Amino acid sequence: MLMSSLATRSVRIVGRVAFVLAVLLSPMGVSRAEESPFDTAQTEAIERILRAYLLEHPEIIGEAVGVLQAREEAAKQATMEANLGKLRADVERDPQTPVLGNPDGDVTITEFHDYRCGYCKVAYKPLMKIIKEDGHVRLVLKDLPLLGPDSYVAAKAALAAHAQGKYAAFLNEGMTHRGVFNAEAIEAIAKRIGLDMARFKKEMDSAAIDQQLEKNRFLAQALEIAGTPVFIIGNRMIPGAAGEQHFKELIALARGQR
Numbered sequence: 001m002l003m004s005s006l007a008t009r010s011v012r013i014v015g016r017v018a019f020v021l022a023v024l025l026s027p028m029g030v031s032r033a034e035e036s037p038f039d040t041a042q043t044e045a046i047e048r049i050l051r052a053y054l055l056e057h058p059e060i061i062g063e064a065v066g067v068l069q070a071r072e073e074a075a076k077q078a079t080m081e082a083n084l085g086k087l088r089a090d091v092e093r094d095p096q097t098p099v100l101g102n103p104d105g106d107v108t109i110t111e112f113h114d115y116r117c118g119y120c121k122v123a124y125k126p127l128m129k130i131i132k133e134d135g136h137v138r139l140v141l142k143d144l145p146l147l148g149p150d151s152y153v154a155a156k157a158a159l160a161a162h163a164q165g166k167y168a169a170f171l172n173e174g175m176t177h178r179g180v181f182n183a184e185a186i187e188a189i190a191k192r193i194g195l196d197m198a199r200f201k202k203e204m205d206s207a208a209i210d211q212q213l214e215k216n217r218f219l220a221q222a223l224e225i226a227g228t229p230v231f232i233i234g235n236r237m238i239p240g241a242a243g244e245q246h247f248k249e250l251i252a253l254a255r256g257q258r
Contacts (some may be wrong), residue, residue: 007192015113074226083223091140091232092221096212098141098159098167101131105138107254109247110232112144112216112225115154116181119241120229124175130251137251141171142216144228152184155213157186160203161195169193182203 038046054060064090092108101109113120131137143158145151154174161170173189174181184233190200203209220226223237231238234254242250 008140016057020035027251028153052225059151075235078231080223084232084237087219087222091223092138096215097170099138100141100168100171101137103138106232107136107137107251108138108140108199109143109251110140112142112220112228112230114143114147114151114175114228115158116145116147117153117228121175122172122241123229123231126134127247128172129188130244130247130252134251138175141167142219143213144216144220144225145213146228153183154181154186156204159188159198159209159212160206161193162202164195164197164199165192202256 010104015074023255089112091110109127109131111123118222131139145155158167158170158174161167170189170193173193177185177189179185190197220230223230225237227239229239229241231242231250233250234257236250236253238246
């Protein structure tokens with residue numbers, strides 16, 4: 001889902017650049033003389049020069065796409081940082097959100113994830129390895145079920161396990177699970193990690209869990225998060241599956257910002 005979003009944005013950027021180039025390579029329009037300080041002959045000469053240059057140097061199209069994309073990413077990052085500043089407490093310190101790692105750590109990583117998200121599963125092991133080896137990282141887990149009804153049931157189950165102090169165990173089982181991840185698989189996980197099943201089923205039906213997931217959804221919307229996984233570390237928002245070295249670099253960067 002996240003990769004699809006990135007691809008769509010890239011296509012949109014290319015389309016915008018292509019439109020500009022198409023205008024430059026085509027005749028100016030009937031009203032252009034009224035808008036331009038150049039007369040018709042000068043305008044046509046400029047068009048010929050631009051056309052010849054672009055045809056001789058088509059690589060400039062790629063450069064233009066790159067510049068435009070960099071500017072849009074910079075603007076998006078600035079907006080995200082402003083929003084993050086306003087929502088920092090909700091992102092990092094919501095008392096109802098599960099926290100793993102060192103609760104007093106000097107760096108906080110907040111992850112928005114979905115149990116049916118393949119990229120979330122890819123990122124899980126390197127992330128947990130870093131959390132264990134570093135020893136000074138707080139990991140805040142925001143369940144964000146985006147991939148259908150089974151995702152929502154899994155998120156509810158995770159928070160129901162959290163009510164029994166078993167969130168970490170459910171997270172490990174859920175993120176390492178392969179195959180269909182439906183209600184039957186979730187119940188098997190709940191039994192395997194030793195949950196009180198009567199209490200588990202009662203928690204699954206609680207309004208409090210639905211409210212927590214709704215809060216996560218609104219927070220994601222406020223931060224313009226449309227896919228999973230997304231990691232927030234310091235002032236950085238990182239979409240997609242990060243590897244071990246990338247996590248190390250981001251943690252070091254966050255420590256340098258303190």
